[in-house]
Amino acid sequence: METLSVTSVTESVAQNLRIHIIEGELAPGQKLNELELAERLGISRPPLREAFRILENAHLIVSIPRKGCYVTEVSADSCREIYEEREMIECFAVELLQAKGIRELPEVGAALEVTADLPMPTSSDAYEKFDYLKAIADFHIRLVESAGNSRLNHCYHALFPSLARYQSMYTYIPGLMNRSQEIHEKILGLIERGDYDRAKEVLRSHIRGFLTLMEDEIRQTAEPQTESLSEW
Amino acid sequence: METLSVTSVTESVAQNLRIHIIEGELAPGQKLNELELAERLGISRPPLREAFRILENAHLIVSIPRKGCYVTEVSADSCREIYEEREMIECFAVELLQAKGIRELPEVGAALEVTADLPMPTSSDAYEKFDYLKAIADFHIRLVESAGNSRLNHCYHALFPSLARYQSMYTYIPGLMNRSQEIHEKILGLIERGDYDRAKEVLRSHIRGFLTLMEDEIRQTAEPQTESLSEW
DNA sequence: TTACTGTTTATTGAAGACAATATACAATAG
DNA sequence: CTATTGTATATTGTCTTCAATAAACAGTAA
Missing domain, CATH: 1.10.10.10 (Winged helix-like DNA-binding domain superfamily/Winged helix DNA-binding domain)
Incomplete structure (x- = not known):
C-alpha cells in the first residue's frame, strides 16, 4: 500500500x-x-x-x-542574483561530491534519460514549456541532492521557484535547450571519470551562459508582461 | 527624527x-x-x-x-551541513568580490575594530558568550553583505540562527576566539591587496577548523543537554 | 488654486470558537 | 497475559468575528 x-x-x-x-x-x-x-x-x-x-x-x-x-517584481538585477546563487549551490555540490569521492550518480543519469526521450516544446507558451523545463531542471535538482547536504537541498528548492519564474517568462531558445542535454551529459561523464574540476567549470559556464541570455532578453523587453487580474 | x-x-x-x-x-x-x-x-x-x-x-x-x-534536534551531521553551507556562502561572497573587483570593505573593517576592544567572555555561560559571539559574527555578516547579492545575504541570515545555536551550546574556546580576530584581520588584508584566492583559502580553512572542533565537542558530549521545560 | 487636515472606508492584524484528527488509555477477546 | 479495537481526551487545523491601521477622498483655509 x-x-x-x-x-x-x-x-x-x-x-x-x-x-x-x-x-x-x-x-x-x-x-x-x-x-x-x-x-x-x-x-x-x-x-x-x-x-x-x-x-x-x-x-x-x-x-x-x-x-x-x-x-515580487522582476528585474535583470534580481535575475543575476538568482543565477549567482544557483551557480554557487550547484558548483559547491560538485565540490562536495569531490570531497566525498562520489562518482556514481544513478538518479542524475535517470533524469538525463527522461529528458532525452521528451519532445521539444513547439511554442513559447508557458504551459507547454513548463513540463519540459521541469524535466530539464530535474538534472540539476538530482545533482544537488546527490551531494548529501539537506540544507543545500533545501536552499536549492527555495531558489527554484524564482528561477522557474524567469525561465517561464522569458526563455524559449530551442537550440539552447537542445545543447543543455549535451552539456548535462558531458558534466555527468566528467564526474564519473573523477574530473570534478572540469565538471565544475563546464557547469559554471553553462549556468553563466543562460544568465547572459536571460539578461539580454530582459533588457530587450522593457515591459515583460503587463497583463494582470487574469481569470484562473 | x-x-x-x-x-x-x-x-x-x-x-x-x-x-x-x-x-x-x-x-x-x-x-x-x-x-x-x-x-x-x-x-x-x-x-x-x-x-x-x-x-x-x-x-x-x-x-x-x-x-x-x-x-530541531542537534547532531554532528546537522552541524557539518551547517558549516558546509557557511563555507559555501562565505567563499562565494569572496568570489563575487573578486568578480566585481571590490577591495575596500569599510563595514567589515568597522566590525573588526568593534571586536578588538571587546572583553573576552570569562565563562561558558550562554548569556555571556552571546554578545561576544554576535560581535565576532558581524565580521562574517558584513563580508557577505559586501558581495552585493541580496539573496545570498538572505540565505546567510537564514543560516545564522542554526549556526548560533551550535556555537551557543558547545563552543567556548578562548584561544580560538582570540585567533579568530587575527585570522579575520588577515582575510581583510588579503582582500584589500586583491589576493582573493588566498583570502578565500584562509577563510575556508578557518571555517573548517571550527567545524572540526565542534564535531569533536558534539561527539564527546553524547547528551548535549537533557534539561527541558525550563522556566523562562 | 493648492495644500493641509479631518473623516470615511477598505484592508490587514489579532482573537476566540468550532471541527477534525491523532494519541493514549482502557476494555475485551483470543 | 497479550494484542487489538474502541472510546475519550487533548491538540492541531480552520473559520468567523472584532479591532486597529492605512489610504483615499473631500472639505476648508490660505
Whole structure:
C-alpha cells in the first residue's frame, strides 16, 4: 500500500500560488488581497496568511507590514542574483561530491534519460514549456541532492521557484535547450571519470551562459508582461 | 527624527522563540504546544502559527502535520551541513568580490575594530558568550553583505540562527576566539591587496577548523543537554 | 488654486470558537 | 497475559468575528 500524503490547506494553497506566480498569471507587482484571494480559493484567511509566509521566504512575494503582500517584481538585477546563487549551490555540490569521492550518480543519469526521450516544446507558451523545463531542471535538482547536504537541498528548492519564474517568462531558445542535454551529459561523464574540476567549470559556464541570455532578453523587453487580474 | 520600526506580533514572537532556541532554553526535540506557548507569551494562536512558519524555514523547528512543531534536534551531521553551507556562502561572497573587483570593505573593517576592544567572555555561560559571539559574527555578516547579492545575504541570515545555536551550546574556546580576530584581520588584508584566492583559502580553512572542533565537542558530549521545560 | 487636515472606508492584524484528527488509555477477546 | 479495537481526551487545523491601521477622498483655509 502506498502511504497517502497528508497535505495541509496551507501547503496546497502555497503550491497553488507558487505555480500561478511562476506561470505569470499572478503578475509581478500585483497586490494580493487577502479577502479576495481567500474566497476565490474557497478557504479562509488564516491558512492563506501562513502560505504567504512560505512564499515570502521563497522571495515570490514581499510582505509590507500593515500594507499587504505583493508579487515580487522582476528585474535583470534580481535575475543575476538568482543565477549567482544557483551557480554557487550547484558548483559547491560538485565540490562536495569531490570531497566525498562520489562518482556514481544513478538518479542524475535517470533524469538525463527522461529528458532525452521528451519532445521539444513547439511554442513559447508557458504551459507547454513548463513540463519540459521541469524535466530539464530535474538534472540539476538530482545533482544537488546527490551531494548529501539537506540544507543545500533545501536552499536549492527555495531558489527554484524564482528561477522557474524567469525561465517561464522569458526563455524559449530551442537550440539552447537542445545543447543543455549535451552539456548535462558531458558534466555527468566528467564526474564519473573523477574530473570534478572540469565538471565544475563546464557547469559554471553553462549556468553563466543562460544568465547572459536571460539578461539580454530582459533588457530587450522593457515591459515583460503587463497583463494582470487574469481569470484562473 | 528616527523612524520608529513597526513590528508585527508575528515577527516579535518569531524573534523571541529564535533567541530561546539558540540559547537552549527551548531544548532540542521539545514539543511546542501552541495553546500553552500562546498564553505564556500572552498572544493568540494565529500569529504564533505564522511565527512557526518562519522558524520552520530557518530549520529551528520542524512541523509535522496534525502532530505539531518540535525544536530541531542537534547532531554532528546537522552541524557539518551547517558549516558546509557557511563555507559555501562565505567563499562565494569572496568570489563575487573578486568578480566585481571590490577591495575596500569599510563595514567589515568597522566590525573588526568593534571586536578588538571587546572583553573576552570569562565563562561558558550562554548569556555571556552571546554578545561576544554576535560581535565576532558581524565580521562574517558584513563580508557577505559586501558581495552585493541580496539573496545570498538572505540565505546567510537564514543560516545564522542554526549556526548560533551550535556555537551557543558547545563552543567556548578562548584561544580560538582570540585567533579568530587575527585570522579575520588577515582575510581583510588579503582582500584589500586583491589576493582573493588566498583570502578565500584562509577563510575556508578557518571555517573548517571550527567545524572540526565542534564535531569533536558534539561527539564527546553524547547528551548535549537533557534539561527541558525550563522556566523562562 | 493648492495644500493641509479631518473623516470615511477598505484592508490587514489579532482573537476566540468550532471541527477534525491523532494519541493514549482502557476494555475485551483470543 | 497479550494484542487489538474502541472510546475519550487533548491538540492541531480552520473559520468567523472584532479591532486597529492605512489610504483615499473631500472639505476648508490660505
